[in-house]
Amino acid sequence: MVIPVHDVNPVRRTPWVTYALIAANVVVFLRTPGAVTSPAGGAGPVELCQPQAFMAHWGAVPRELIHDAVPSLVPTGTAAIGPRGPGCLLAPPGYTKSPPLSVLTAMFVHASWLHLLGNMLFLWIFGNNIEDRLGRLRYLGFYLLCGYAAAYGFALADADSATPLVGASGAIAGVLGAYLVLYPRARVWSLVPFLFFIPLRLPAWVVLGLWFVLQAFYSAGYGLSGAGTVAYLAHVAGFVVGALLAVPLRGGTRRPPPRPGLASRW
Structure with missing residues (x-):
């Protein structure tokens, strides 16, 4: 897979909303149980159950979204020994959860450092230009709308799933879709795997087009035998919605040149 590291696409203003979203995601991750000391090796049941309970509370569960109801029993952070061995104790939820609101909270919850980074x-690479084009408030609304479209799109396709959806990738996929529509010829420095990683400057339509094709391919169940923990269909839904929302902006007036010293960050 091509890994983008930097785009050559100047902006006019500092992308404060993009920076704030990144900061919020990092802060929430650092407060997630088990985040700093990722479970590995000798992690016990409690260390595994606490993150699971956290995801169930703050994640978006497809079955809950479709039926607009929280189950009577949810995972807790307490380990238990059952007929099939150690597991997480189930109990009535000790909290009030709104399934529609859980889509918003899920956008800021990540399962691992790799997921977050x-x-x-x-x-970081693509958000600043979309924020620059839309303006800060419209960009924030666009980001959240794509996140909701991704979550509900996935839920409609897998309405019986009880696995929580977490992560910002659905909303970010919408940003990528908009970037592809608005800046298809922008150059993106990327690492291309060929024996080892080779840095190449590729057009955005190649980088993001390939990304989308891979997500669609994986969402159909091809290519990765262990891809069940990644909601590729949510990525596809977010990307398509972001691209469609950006289509009316293609015919807009050309942007003025950026102020000196402001450029796309990486």
């Missing part, structure tokens, strides 16, 4: 890399 991968999402924030894409947001």
